[in-house]
Amino acid sequence: xxxxxxxxxxxxxxxxxxxxxxxxxxxxxxxxxxxxxxxxxxxxxxxxxxxxxxxxxxxxxxxxxxxxxxxxxxxxxxxxxxxxxxxxxxxxxxxxxxxxxxxxxxxxxxxxxxxxxxxxxxxxxxxxxxxxxxxxxxxxxxxxxxxxxxxxxxxxxxxxxxxxxxxxxxxxxxx
Amino acid sequence: xxxxxxxxxxxxxxxxxxxxxxxxxxxxxxxxxxxxxxxxxxxxxxxxxxxxxxxxxxxxxxxxxxxxxxxxxxxxxxxxxxxxxxxxxxxxxxxxxxxxxxxxxxxxxxxxxxxxxxxxxxxxxxxxxxxxxxxxxxxxxxxxxxxxxxxxxxxxxxxxxxxxxxxxxxxxxxxxxxxxxxxxxxxxxxxxxxxxxxxxxxxxxxxxxxxxxxxxxxxxxxxxxxxxxxxxxxxxxxxxxxxxxxxxxxxxxxxxxxxxxxxxxxxxxxxxxxxxxxxxxxxxxxxxxxxxxxxxxxxxxxxxxxxxxxxxxxxxxxxxxxxxxxxxxxxxxxxxxxxxxxxxxxxxxxxxxxxxxxxxxxxxxxxxxxxxxxxxxxxxxxxxxxxxxxxxxxxxxxxxxxxxxxxxxxxxxxxxx
Numbered sequence: 405x406x407x408x409x410x411x412x413x414x415x416x417x418x419x420x421x422x423x424x425x426x427x428x429x430x431x432x433x434x435x436x437x438x439x440x441x442x443x444x445x446x447x448x449x450x451x452x453x454x455x456x457x458x459x460x461x462x463x464x465x466x467x468x469x470x471x472x473x474x475x476x477x478x479x480x481x482x483x484x485x486x487x488x489x490x491x492x493x494x495x496x497x498x499x500x501x502x503x504x505x506x507x508x509x510x511x512x513x514x515x516x517x518x519x520x521x522x523x524x525x526x527x528x529x530x531x532x533x534x535x536x537x538x539x540x541x542x543x544x545x546x547x548x549x550x551x552x553x554x555x556x557x558x559x560x561x562x563x564x565x566x567x568x569x570x571x572x573x574x575x576x577x578x579x
Numbered sequence: 580x581x582x583x584x585x586x587x588x589x590x591x592x593x594x595x596x597x598x599x600x601x602x603x604x605x606x607x608x609x610x611x612x613x614x615x616x617x618x619x620x621x622x623x624x625x626x627x628x629x630x631x632x633x634x635x636x637x638x639x640x641x642x643x644x645x646x647x648x649x650x651x652x653x654x655x656x657x658x659x660x661x662x663x664x665x666x667x668x669x670x671x672x673x674x675x676x677x678x679x680x681x682x683x684x685x686x687x688x689x690x691x692x693x694x695x696x697x698x699x700x701x702x703x704x705x706x707x708x709x710x711x712x713x714x715x716x717x718x719x720x721x722x723x724x725x726x727x728x729x730x731x732x733x734x735x736x737x738x739x740x741x742x743x744x745x746x747x748x749x750x751x752x753x754x755x756x757x758x759x760x761x762x763x764x765x766x767x768x769x770x771x772x773x774x775x776x777x778x779x780x781x782x783x784x785x786x787x788x789x790x791x792x793x794x795x796x797x798x799x800x801x802x803x804x805x806x807x808x809x810x811x812x813x814x815x816x817x818x819x820x821x822x823x824x825x826x827x828x829x830x831x832x833x834x835x836x837x838x839x840x841x842x843x844x845x846x847x848x849x850x851x852x853x854x855x856x857x858x859x860x861x862x863x864x865x866x867x868x869x870x871x872x873x874x875x876x877x878x879x880x881x882x883x884x885x886x887x888x889x890x891x892x893x894x895x896x897x898x899x900x901x902x903x904x905x906x907x908x909x910x911x912x913x914x915x916x917x918x919x920x921x922x923x924x925x926x927x928x929x930x931x932x933x934x935x936x937x938x939x940x941x942x943x944x945x946x947x948x949x950x951x952x953x954x955x956x957x958x959x960x961x962x963x964x965x966x967x968x969x970x971x972x973x974x975x976x977x978x979x980x981x982x983x984x985x986x987x988x989x990x991x992x993x994x995x996x
Contacts, residue, residue, distance in 0.1 A: 433698070433712070
């Protein structure tokens, strides 16, 4: 264990009693209200922690996809100038692996997380949570993972098991 | 110079590295003598030179030394890479203007007065830090490399791509990074028991997000504010970025906006679908953070043309995400025999290390290559060994030995050997 880690453990140990500042910290952090925190917290965990209210299905998702995503990702996610989002199932162990949302991504929650952060590319942040749930549902549907009328929301999304989930191992061993 | 032993110590003309220690003193005197008493003035000596300026720029004669292969995905201008022109550089520090870039949705135009770093999640006190506040903390300096895990990915191609050293390997650079240890900020927030990871988000339009083990963060991560003595360049995360010594560049989130302390990784898009390593059996490894031991001869390299047969300096860079470079060997006969290269004075942990070999080129075909060993005993593997067991197209974390072929007319090209 490094000196740094040893020091850290001492500090963590002290937290329970209230005083935790390291000697070399001027302590200039400003405390935040819950409202301020909610505004910057985009993280969605694989167990669904962080998913907002809202819902959508592939039927409504198709229209939203066609308007906002198709130009780059092609009809039904089959690819265009940017990533292929559907198909490729069973290809990973073959001579030409095709990594798509359906064939490769291990967690369904990642779809919502990434769409909300970064898509549509030219106007991130422009879709409502309902829209994002709907596009998420559509991408799961075009990959034959859920039915077209299945509702995707904060409860149902973490329960979706992606087909390739069990083919990942960790290269990092937690201490 | 007369006393130098120029007997080769490895095949095809490699000379003893100690030649760099002995040379130099006698050589300079002759030049001085030749110029003594001269009355000639060059054109630029006949009038006063250019005025002072408030911003330095390279010589106009070096205008060709620019980032290489600047490219972006179709329909975008800022989703792609630009590469460090390694073949034009020497030493170990990369000029900030030439540091490679990898952006996922352009460079945000951040107002430093409005930007905040928020630390939250499994902490006693969620905290917000302004740039002005962070700059008042004790700054720690780290002179270290930063490498995109996709660097050198073109070397998986079945046939060697005929591009320059910087185009092939230029997603690496070294800088002095100055910043606040993230451990200090996390201590201030008070990490709760059971916390094991942080989730770092950027303030770019893609909100780049990566999960990083808390153990690494507490060990040596900094929130970098300075690069080579000045505030970060916008393309490298202005006003602040995460810097994780020795770990893949993608995890060193730029334009750092939030740190969420958690008990598990978030499984973000980049750490699962992109920066993961697929093998030929369809199994993918997540969280392969450290960059492997690696070296490249930068001079001569692809695109160079040798002069007359005779003595040459072979120079390059070596680095390891696991520690210091202990040894670099150079071969001039395609790996048949090797000679130790001289290492420049500054051999820093997780930094580029400059190596040099003396080579007497006989004017015939040759294949030159370098092989690095770090102080943990890791030896740079061959290309074949790197690709063994990988899936087709798996290009991250390529650290194979690079070979350059020198033809009988002195043209240098990329070759697999």
